[in-house]
Amino acid sequence: MSDATTLKSSEGVRGDAAAPEAPRGIDPLTTVSNGLQLAWRSVLKIKANPEEVLGLTFMPIMFVTLFVFVFGQAIMGDWQEYRDFLMPGIIAQSVVFATLGTGFTLCQDVEKGIFDRFRSLPIARSAPLIGAILGDLVRYSVTVVMVLLVGLAIGFRPEGGVVGVVAAAALILLFAFALCWMSAFVGMMVRTPMAVQSFGMILMFPLTFGSSAFVAPEAMPSWMRAVAENNPITHVVNAMRGLMIGGDVAAPVAWTLVWTAIFIAIFGPLAVWAYRRRT
């Protein structure tokens, strides 16, 4: 084995340079900087993981292309019109699915004992959780940009302009921030990362497809329509549509903010509770 070489003598393990004096307690500033350092870890992991990079780039290309060119003509009789309708929806869908990653990686970190290492360090206890969520916001942002780029490549020209697009992106990122607390909660409650995946899929598929993301609820049977119209994803998608391609903005944005607040209020404390229980 290549590593089976004899290790060198002990000099240098303790080293000469004195370790910086760690603070006695944890002040908020340290918590934030610990959180940012751990968020950087998540970003490094995205970069280092080819499957992740592939998922982040290939999935949007595939989804946008298939939906626009397979369903576009059938749903709206005009693929270009459907493309414009679809873009806000598919951005939302991609980001909502991406929030699954939060629970997945948290669960993985606990399973592999990495959190034990962090928790044995004199750092803020909440830092790994904060870091995971901040790092994932970067992942979600990349997702938004990638889907948008694919859309632009096939001729999507949002009427809302840069301001509208940025506002829509900010809204979906805020909503994703709320959703990832739910994902974190699930990740802390189940034993294996695979369980997060299956549980999330069962939840995310009806949530995204049973909304206005791909088809207008008006075209659905009445019971499905009722579900779709009260689905939080519908509010987000409608708000994004309003901001990006024109239409009603105020009401769906307000609804989105209400749902965001509800998700954070419920799953924020639950995730923190589950995290403390598990770690």
Added chain:
Amino acid sequence: MTDAIRAEGLVKQFKGKRALDGVDLTARTGAVLGVLGPNGSGKTTTVRILSTLLRPDGGRAEVGGFDVVRRPHDVRRLIGLTGQYAAVDAELTGTENLMLIARLLGFGRSAARARSTELLERFELTDAAGRPAKTYSGGMRRRLDLAASLVGRPSLLYLDEPTTGLDPHSRNGLWDVVRGLVDDGVTVLLTTQYLEEADQLADDIVVLDHGRVISRGTPEELKNHAGKQVLELRTIDPGQLDLAVRIVEAVTSSPVTADGLGASVPVTDAAVLPEVVRRLDEQGVALAELSLRKPSLDEVFLALTGHTAEDESTGETVAEGTPA
């Protein structure tokens, strides 16, 4: 000399089952305390309590004079932890793994880089520094894990089964590292299932069984208790085994375990061997095999507890590997 760790009556329950049932232990500053026991004996639970990862349900523990429950932050500033499985980030490179820990500990960017380089060099990982840890071999990962636990220059290091699953050469390398750390004045708490490992490294040994301390002392004392070596024999004619057992019992004055095919007996003095051979020869017992070997953990347990070290889990991670 002060004690680095002092634990009294530690109790921990998992789902109604007692993983720890009143563990007392003391680690002298600058010494290696070996915690020896089979899977499920409470080794990992003890380490997790002493490293503030788990709250005890009863009892108390002080590390470096700080109570582990009331002053966890102060305890964490003193300790390094290397768990049973290498807790490094597989996607991150060796350098990134160490840099992250250093930055979390408050090192500035250049100080963090210097410390990482120093440790990678020290653990002969310089060539692999830029590669993701998932490409490392088992031994390399353990070394990176150990390096990560040393970034903050802990004065107390916990090593939870550090060599389980390692090949003998990597294991010897790790032993050298531990010896080097002790020379530098680091106190080490080492858990192991291998008597040989405890013998090689520990100044004091605590033997755990079913969450209780069943023995404590120096490695020498422990081995004297269990017999320094084990004499094993097999007769060509199974019918002569009974006779052989009686002879060996008479010479060694220790209880002999026989299983129909062969017999084994703990011996404290290898000088009994010629005597055994002579007496067996006199009585006309034909031997198929006669050997002396070191006692296994099972035999130490048998000597200490009267039962063998059963392999049962108590909510602890089941460690892989076979006793040496």
